[in-house]
Amino acid sequence: MASAGTSRKSNDAKPATIAQHLLAWYDDNHRELPWRTAPRDLAAGVRPDPYRVWLSEIMLQQTTVEAVKPYFRAFLEKWPTVEALANAENEEVMKAWAGLGYYSRARNLKACANAVAQAGGSFPDTESGLRALPGIGPYTAAAIAAIAFDQPAAVMDGNVERVMTRLYMIDTPLPEAKAEIRSLLETLVPQKRPGDFAQAMMDLGATICTPRRPRCMLCPLRDDCQVLGQADPEFYPVRAPKAEKPSRRGAAFVAVRDDGAILLRKRPEKGLLGGMTEVPTTGWTARVDGLTTADAAPFPADWQMAGSISHVFTHFSLELQVFRATVSGDSGPSGHFWAAADALHGEALPTVMKKAIEAAIPGATRKPHSNSQKRPR
């Protein structure tokens, strides 16, 4: 079957070969990760702990491996089993999640642990059973089914989308292309080692088939790839244009008591930073003109401008002017509470709030070293 000029490869005829190439590469080149059971251990009969697989998959949603590692270790130490997590206080879980972002994940994590513990402590071993649990969508259900329960599920994340659009030179823009990608992916998933196959696809996307400057020379699928030699792999996947990110402004108020305690309050359970702790702030308006003043403070005090901070959320940018006041006594508006200066690092403070407090009181949210913590004063 000679082709004129170009040498487009007919990889659609040998999906089993592609899976073999990938798994052979994975055996020698897989990443060692705290939540992962290595292929040699799987071959020796070791079974992954579904709790750890689930916990890692929730944390890894839209989050980098390096950011997850310390949180995964901390959660596993605090709550080694799903029953332990189910018995935890919601507030303790939110505190442990603080800084990781997408806080609805933490609320759903706790709700899911409660449901699993209530049902006897075992996770469902099917995609549909997993999919019914809070915080588990199509990707996570397939990932847990494949990795923890050895089921031939089609695990499709951002890495897999990138690898597949290059492998099959798919020009349809994302997210429209997802159905086509899934259909092709299902032909590749092997009946043996589906969990390793899923993780191998993600490792390939993370280390070889990267968004920019992919290492095609080292790719185990270079003989199978339709883009390679035909176009610049960096052009794939094609994405639909994204919406412009608007700007918002507001003010934050850091009230400091004589003993250094800071006035905090809890945000509503739903919506942005839902259920997390904050310093009092004004609303965050889209209005960029005009000045925010101390008039909007939660209570009258000698508010002084302490600085301003910027923060970028998923769908808008925020600039907050930060005011500070020293107050005496422990009076404060209802619904607020005082957090001791040496306990701030343990509060459920999202990063934007830590920034605001730091702007008013440098070092205030830093975790003290254990040796200085124990030293008598």
Place this chain on the structure above:
DNA sequence: TAACCGTGGGT
């Protein structure tokens, strides 16, 4: 369907 939902590292 599309908007909403965090954060940090890479380029």
Place this chain on the structure above:
DNA sequence: TACCCAAGGTT
């Protein structure tokens, strides 16, 4: 600097 985007889910 500005932009990309990461093991997505919910509403």
